[in-house]
Amino acid sequence: MLFTSPVIVGLLLFTGYPILASLYYSFCNFPGLRPPVWIGMGNYLQLIKDPLVTKSLLNTAAYAAGSVPAGIAVAFVLALLLNQPVRGIAVFRTIFYLPSIVPAVASSVLWLWVFNPQYGLLNGVLGLFGINGPGWMADPVWAKPALIIMSTWGVGGTMIIFLAGLQDVPREMYEAAEIDGASDLQQTAHITLPFMSPHIFFAFIMGLIGASQYFTQAYIMTGGAGSPANSTLFFAMYLFQNAFHFFKMGYACAMAWLLFLLTLIATIVVFKSTARYVYYRGDNQ
Amino acid sequence: MKFGQKSAPALFILFVGVGIIAVLGPGAVADYFITRLFVSSTLPSNEVVVWHPWGAQNKEQIEELFREFNRTHSPLKVKSVFASNGAGGAGGSQKFFTSIAAGKTPDVIFVDSSQVAEWAFQGALEPLDERIAAAGIRMDDFFKPAWKSCAYDGRVWALTYCADPNFAFAWNKDVFARAGLDPEQPPRSIDELDRMNDRITASVNGKLRTLGLIPWGQFGGANSIFTWGWVFGGDFYDEANHRITANDPRIVRALEWMCSYASKYDITRINSLTAGFGSLDRNPFYIGEMGMTCFHIFQISDAGMYAPKLNYGLAPIPYPQGGEPNSSWIGGWCMGLPKGSRRAEAGWELIRWICADPEGTLAVGKIMSLFPGYRKSPYFDIVRNDPRYGIYVSIIDQSKHQRPVMPAVDYYMGALDRAVQFVLYGQKNAKQALDDATFETQRELDFKLAGK
Amino acid sequence: MLIALGAVFAAPFYWLVTTSFKTNANISRWPPQIIPDPWTAQHYIEGVTALPFGLYLVNTLVICVFATLGTVLSCSLCAYGFSKLRWKGRTLLFWIMLSTMMLPYQVVMVPLFHVFSKLGWVDTYLPLIVPAFFGNAFFIFLLRQFFMTIPLSLNEAAKIDGCGEFQIYSQIMLPLAKPAIATVGIFTFMGAWNDFLGPLIYLFDESKYTLALGLQMFLGQYGNYFGRLMAVSTLLILPIIMLFFATQKSFVEGITMTGVKG
Structure with missing residues (x-):
């Protein structure tokens, strides 16, 4: 108990009050600048009827469904690659981490260039294989896949967590497997994966939470418009617009609590359904 | 603790410590930490705290302007604080929002001209009527649309700092010559514009190389439809009855025309010319990929920096038969006193000097190369005959419009933006899209006005 | 490849x-x-x-160092409590902590500003530094996952040898979890280094700005x-x-x- 006291105090002071306040605001007409006025369920009733809420929720769900698994897969493969004792590996580790430290403004402009339908790198490469690439950020159908591709490239953080996690896999397990004649792939599947499951689980939960609030890059890349045709209008972007552009902080709070509930449900489902697969070596409960 | 054994972190902290002492000098270190860990409760009484969103070259310019004020208004002193709006406005007005909600406001604030009514409605600004009257400032001293932007609900809430005449119509003379057009003849009517557009638009191997004009790409979808909607003779808001009129048939016609270019040349290919390069680095007009564009007054200096060889001319925007000749609207930024301004008296003097004083507005024009809203400013005599700025003087003299002055204008602009997108991508026709935008915005506005 | x-x-x-x-x-x-x-x-x-580049660099470093120090200390302690100690309400508190991350920051920003304003901390570095000493849900969760992989038998053995909980934490857990601690350290440092919104909201004096905020001046x-x-x-x-x-x-x-x- 004593050990967790910082988080308890922190929760009360810096998290508890703001969270409860936002819950209260969600039942208020609160423009942000004038004091809140209680209106009961008004904001929530409006939420259900707002087509942009539905649209942005679906966009966010689609983005999460693509970016979370893809990000974990890429980070995992990279971590495996970077865990080899190769000369100069430190340089590669740094390089693969680079995208996650380049400022969003810079990376967004770069990716717009990569995705440019006519002159972009990606369609240029696809063209070499005789494929006529799609319009990416200029096409409502392909804009989200483009953002998902972009997200897999910024997985440096997850990669580092996996890399650190790989150090906990006992070496003698591999040695034993080697003796039993297991292939590399089998070793990965039967030793590395189970031992990494707490970290993959972590990445999955955090990826889910992160994806539910994703919007910054899409905001910068589309100039805040969620274009083309609302296809990149993410839930958090619409929430941001309501809070800081439309003077509807109360409505934004209601949106936030809806998102909170949905994320919480998704997280509980993930916790419950994966409990059997996550292997905590140190936990003998 | 074992963790500290590897001395890298400790060394690093040591390095930081030495760095701090090196930069500040040992004596100043204590002072440094005191100012950063405790707030001084006594603010100098002659200081006016101003928050502004002006970055890049404008930051240096506005600071020069404030120095000029300090020089002429001793002992008053401006404390200038850069309150970033984030990349492409991604930060919104978060700093102002959070601080005013907690009663920690600056003394003077800059407001986007379209936002004055909304901020006033939300109680974020102090009315200025008495001060304006006492200073002898009259409505006629300002360009009419600029003044109208600052007046809401029978009171005046801000004064115009810069009145942007939106827009002049720019054409690239080299692109015109290459397309076999007379480089000295810009289009005068929409029909001419369409014809020239067809001549200029050229593809190489199925890829669009040059384009005439992207009608919806003029500083965002909403500003584009405002611009063309007024050009086509439309009206966006009925002020007397608080009615949104985005589905005005003339605006519908304008939107249909705007989006006709999308179907003619394939929206994806057109967007690949602009895709995202809007605000941040590169403008297709600057590099000759686009022959014509609506040109903002700041772009005269911007193009001078990023495209010094650009050979272009400026003219009034072309208009259709039955449309509005020399159509334009006034945008820009205003200055106001936020609610809770502690040095309202000194703050007002700063606003008055910058926005409504011959000397101050002259300084604004000379330093920032922007137009004051104060029509009697001597700055206009200086630029009236300038080959580039001169055309903007005649535009602002005739300007009739400003964005709707009402408390849901940001929402309105979002709805218009969506309407443009829906039509561009063929998901709705122009009438339907604008009907929806009208309905949604009206609902929003009614809700706000009723909640008051 | x-x-x-x-x-x-x-x-x-x-x-x-x-x-x-x-x-x-x-x-x-x-x-x-x-x-x-x-x-x-x-x-x-x-x-x-x-920019006053040197000054902003110092400002940034000061905030980064304190924030990193605070986060590493508080989060490793909490994570230890969440993973290795049994106590009533542990699961519930863990879930509450986890769920605090699920609410977008934009809606807690205004009330949080109120808290710091009431404390008289606005326009100082305290809002940017002090919360780090009270834990961060993301890093506690991360470290908990790492601590969970460390065999409990180590704890038991140490206890038999007469180690107190704090000793176990500092002598056994921290060294064993070094990769994880390093991860938390670099993430926090980077986060504070690149943070633009926090300094933007809480600092009212350009001489207190950080590099990430100074960047916006362009x-x-x-x-x-x-x-x-x-x-x-x-x-x-x-x-x-x-x-x-x-x-x-x-x-x-x-x-x-x-x-x-x-």
């Missing part, structure tokens, strides 16, 4: 650096120049002199200093790269678990 992938991942950095050396006229060229021609250091000179309402933005961005991420390069070994050199049977 590594090299090909590496090129893909290094591209943005390459582009960032080369753009920072291009002349203004060439920045807007299309298609972009792969290699700047001519090279110019103009943006670096102008960028560094336009973006304007009317036109941008794109070259300077790129140049100072490059300067801003170079230390992070060096820090990462210097510490990357600690991500992988944690005490390997050989000999410790789970």
